[in-house]
Every structure is written in structure tokens, then in C-alpha cells.
Amino acid sequence: MLMLLPSANNVSVDIVMTLQTEAFSAMLRAQNQRWIDRKIKAFNVLFTLYNPPTNIFTIVSFLTEFSASGSIITSSSTESFTIYRTTTVVDYFIMALKVSYIK
Structure with a gap:
């Protein structure tokens, strides 16, 4: 589409x-x-990947910019994350432990 x-x-x-x-x-x-x-002036390719066994989403972005002087500037970024499923009190407790460990 x-x-x-x-x-x-x-x-x-x-x-x-x-x-x-x-x-x-x-x-x-x-x-x-x-x-x-x-x-x-710019061309951006953005796509999302999902790995079901690890429940990790990855967003990949490739950007190409064309300046007025004719130069080409490229950049890329990758960001991975997981979506926590918090359905029980134990899940919230585990999430709190993970967040406190990150800080």
C-alpha cells in the first residue's frame, strides 16, 4: 500500500x-x-522489526539529506525496546525492580 x-x-x-x-x-x-x-531534499527509510521469542521491537531509521551545495549527509539510528505485559501484582513488582535497577 x-x-x-x-x-x-x-x-x-x-x-x-x-x-x-x-x-x-x-x-x-x-x-x-x-x-x-x-x-x-531528504529521504527517510523507517521500518520496525519484531522478534517474538524475546518480545523485542526494533525501530531502524536511515536518513539521507541532500544540501543545496550538492553534498549528501547520511545518518542512521536503531532503537530496541520491549513492551512489558503487566497483568498481575507480581508483574508490577518485577517491572518496578527492573526500573529501579536501570536508574
Whole structure:
């Protein structure tokens, strides 16, 4: 699915895909529809991964910026986290111990 999301001064193309080939073909469609051309100022690829055995989510972001002088600035970030399931009093106690250990 290729969605167009307008915002203040830019346009965001949101591609929701599960397979690499689907994502690649969606990027080609965006380029053919002239969303990706020589006038582009920034290109951000953001995706989320989930590992069920460890219950860890990972967000990966790759950003490429094109300056007016013609230079290319790239950056990337990765952030992993888990979502705690707190259904009982024991779960809340374990979560409190983990939070106090982090501090």
C-alpha cells in the first residue's frame, strides 16, 4: 500500500509492506510518479522489526539529506525496546525492580 501523507512543508509517502520485493516495487512506483527526483531534499527509510521469542521491537531509521551545495549527509539510528505485559501484582513488582535497577 502506498499512501501519500501531506504535512506542513513536505510530503511523506508511507509504504506499508511485508516483503522486500513489495517495498522495492513501491519505491520504484514513487520514483516513476516523480516523488523521488533531483529536487528531493531528504529521504527517510523507517521500518520496525519484531522478534517474538524475546518480545523485542526494533525501530531502524536511515536518513539521507541532500544540501543545496550538492553534498549528501547520511545518518542512521536503531532503537530496541520491549513492551512489558503487566497483568498481575507480581508483574508490577518485577517491572518496578527492573526500573529501579536501570536508574
